Amino acid sequence: MSEVAAPNLMRIGALADKAGRTQRTLHFYEELGLLTPVGRTKGGFRLYDQDSLVRIHWITRLQDLGFSLPDIREFLVALRSAQSAPEMMKSLQAFYAQKRLDTQSMLARLQALDEELVTALDYLSGCHTCAPATEKSACSGCETGGHADIVAPPLVAGVHDRSPSMDL
Amino acid sequence: MSEVAAPNLMRIGALADKAGRTQRTLHFYEELGLLTPVGRTKGGFRLYDQDSLVRIHWITRLQDLGFSLPDIREFLVALRSAQSAPEMMKSLQAFYAQKRLDTQSMLARLQALDEELVTALDYLSGCHTCAPATEKSACSGCETGGHADIVAPPLVAGVHDRSPSMDL
DNA sequence: TATCACTCTCACGTGAACGTAAGGGTTGAT
DNA sequence: ATCAACCCTTACGTTCACGTGAGAGTGATA
Known part of the structure; x- marks a missing residue:
């Protein structure tokens, strides 16, 4: 029943648009180890899939919960272990x-x-x-x-x- | 009825202690125009009174409410005008x-x-x-x-x- | 092949809210 | 007068979460 859906890949600009964040933000997430592209083109362009989008929403959710990005990273590291x-x-x-x-x-x-x-x-x-006419100082009382x-x-x-x- | 209470002045260290903040923080508040000493000693030491303490609590409260210090400053300026x-x-x-x-x-x-x-x-x-024995990958299902x-x-x-x- | 939007990797900038010395002067108690 | 404890100004450092170019390469289309 579950479609394996052709590798619906996209580059960073498209993902950024869908996620409502900037490319820089996604780069930044990657620097922190929060988001890894599924691959690269031969030219070096990052490629992402739908899961990447889910991940970004998840990160956003956690930020809403008050977690810092380093917090989230720490958590992911813990999970990995x-x-x-x-x-x-x-x-x-x-x-x-x-x-x-x-x-x-x-x-x-x-x-x-x-x-x-x-x-x-x-x-x-x-x-x-x-009364509106009252002086500011007069109302110190x-x-x-x-x-x-x-x-x-x-x-x-x-x-x-x-x-x-x-x-x- | 209200005691005029002898000019119960204190220096920055005492105020910082009472308010639970550092001296640097109080200096910083002053830089931003949020807190002004009531005076100085001839030597240049800042002097504060009880109102200063009230002011600090007020600032803290507003910070809790989500205001930034510049926000608060802006507000004070507006009030003054x-x-x-x-x-x-x-x-x-x-x-x-x-x-x-x-x-x-x-x-x-x-x-x-x-x-x-x-x-x-x-x-x-x-x-x-x-089952606890389940492999991590095995539970991808x-x-x-x-x-x-x-x-x-x-x-x-x-x-x-x-x-x-x-x-x- | 030329074009142009898209993307790459540095790498420095920003603003909030302080921290942390450095190198002095001041208080006040003995 | 001396000394520790306190305070002064100046100024650079820090963390977070990105922003903002710069200069160069890549991908798809005409």
Whole structure:
């Protein structure tokens, strides 16, 4: 059922187009050992197949997950040294399981940040009550007076500029 | 009621310690216009106060939110040019509101990635049925044979190594 | 055969966020 | 006065993930 599909080869430009990356990027991946052409023309042009495209998508995915390219390389080296397929799959599993933990803690962090943003926005919405004519300096009492005794949230507290002239 | 608290000044080392960053980092922030000492000793040592610490925490927070230091600088410049306090607060609000959108789309992306990880892990758990004695090459049929007709998820499909020798 | 788009291999550039000396001067405690 | 601990400026180094040519060769088409 599965077609063996004639060696549907392409050169780097075509692959770059399909993958949405530049030729330089693919060269770079090769330098790092992440992507190897299936062959070369007699003239020296790199040749790639469909698997190359899959590999690139995979790399992109891992980058999205927060892996650096050296990370990925390290992982590929580890995989290569695996003796059996199940061992390989196991290390892949461990790899992703670990990453899932990371991802989830990242999710938690982001959620916390989101809440902090909401808090800051809530606080700031109170500032609209100040008359537009108010001088900037006059509203320095925003935290002590205007906002009563509500303490400014961290995302707001840092902006005060008491420096004489920070023009650069 | 609010104590004016004696000019609780400190030098860069103390501030760096309290903030958990290096002196170089604080110098660097100053170069970028993000942090200005409140003064200097006659000898030229930088002096900071508590606000400096708050500012550093604020910078850190924004970095967590994905802002680059130049981004933050740009923002501070914009703030400084605001004519009235409410205008300033409004731009701060807009800034954070936008960031909240970014954060939420990031959350969505991460969640998608998490699901993808789960899919990959599910798929891989099937690989354990392979006997440990199986040769690495022998399990190339993992997708076509062993896993029946389930197609390998993207996070798994990219790992196949058909390169002759990818040693660097 | 000539043409032209495509590709090759160097190899230096970029920007973010600092690190790491080098070669000095400053503080303040004894 | 001396000394260790602290700080100053200047300036080059580092990692990541490529960008940007330069100068030359290759492939397919007219």
